[in-house]
Amino acid sequence: MEAIMKRFTHIEFTTAPNAETGLTLMESLQPDLLLLDLNLPGMNGYQALAQLKQSKNIRDMPVVAMTANAFKSDIEHVEESGFSGYLSKPISIRALQDVLDKHLTA
Numbered sequence: 001m002e003a004i005m006k007r008f009t010h011i012e013f014t015t016a017p018n019a020e021t022g023l024t025l026m027e028s029l030q031p032d033l034l035l036l037d038l039n040l041p042g043m044n045g046y047q048a049l050a051q052l053k054q055s056k057n058i059r060d061m062p063v064v065a066m067t068a069n070a071f072k073s074d075i076e077h078v079e080e081s082g083f084s085g086y087l088s089k090p091i092s093i094r095a096l097q098d099v100l101d102k103h104l105t106a
Contacts, residue, residue, distance in 0.1 A: 066091065
C-alpha cells in the first residue's frame with residue numbers, strides 16, 4: 001500500500017504494523033479515512049472496527065476493508081459489519097481511486 005499510495009501525492013498516508021498500534025494512531029491523528037486490512041496480526045480488522053466504533057473521536061470516520069477474500073459472503077459480512085467500503089487484493093488502482101474520491105474531499 002505504501003508504494004501504491006505514493007501515486008497520490010496530495011494524500012498524507014500513514015501505516016501501522018498491527019491494529020493495536022493503528023488504533024492509537026487513529027486517536028491521535030484522526031484521519032479522514034482508514035484503509036483497514038482484515039487479516040492483521042493479533043487483532044483482526046473486524047475487531048479493530050468494533051474498537052474504533054467505541055471511540056467518540058473517530059467512530060464516524062469512514063473505514064474501508066481490504067482483503068484477499070472476495071467471495072460474495074465475505075463482501076456481505078464486510079457490509080453487515082459497518083465498513084464504509086471494500087477493496088479486494090490485489091488492490092486495483094482504479095478501485096482505490098474510486099474509494100478515495102468517494103470518501104475524501106479536495
